[in-house]
Amino acid sequence: MTSRSNEIICRACGADTLVVRQPVYEGFTKTGEAFTCAACGEVYTSEAEVPFKEKAEEASVFNAADRPAAPSIFAADEGKQICRYCVNYVVNPFTQWCHVHRKEVEATDHCDHFERRPDTEQD
Numbered sequence: 327m328t329s330r331s332n333e334i335i336c337r338a339c340g341a342d343t344l345v346v347r348q349p350v351y352e353g354f355t356k357t358g359e360a361f362t363c364a365a366c367g368e369v370y371t372s373e374a375e376v377p378f379k380e381k382a383e384e385a386s387v388f389n390a391a392d393r394p395a396a397p398s399i400f401a402a403d404e405g406k407q408i409c410r411y412c413v414n415y416v417v418n419p420f421t422q423w424c425h426v427h428r429k430e431v432e433a434t435d436h437c438d439h440f441e442r443r444p445d446t447e448q449d
């Protein structure tokens with residue numbers, strides 16, 4: 327038994343919400359299940375009609391491409407000797423400043439006066 331997600335993109339209201347499953351009884355006999363949008367109350371008559379989110383995402387070719395690429399500018403620089411990790415690098419609201427060279431710098435600049443700031447050590 328797979329625990330399927332109840333997340334749906336509702337076909338009626340477009341909400342990213344949950345589907346409410348309820349057993350349907352005829353007298354005391356369970357005859358099926360009703361699927362209702364938790365947001366707007368739209369009723370889906372069978373599970374096959376429920377617009378499960380995972381299904382909707384698979385169906386859309388464009389979704390994956392629309393996602394922004396992982397912001398890894400700094401991740402790639404992790405551990406490098408760049409101004410960002412240097413004791414002499416000072417950031418204030420107006421500028422990024424190097425105390426050694428007494429000039430403006432970029433976080434990704436580097437020079438041979440690099441001294442790692444203790445709090446930037448990697449685990």
Ligand SMILES: [Zn+2]
Pocket residue numbers: 336337338339340341363364365366367368
């Ligand atoms: Zn809905």
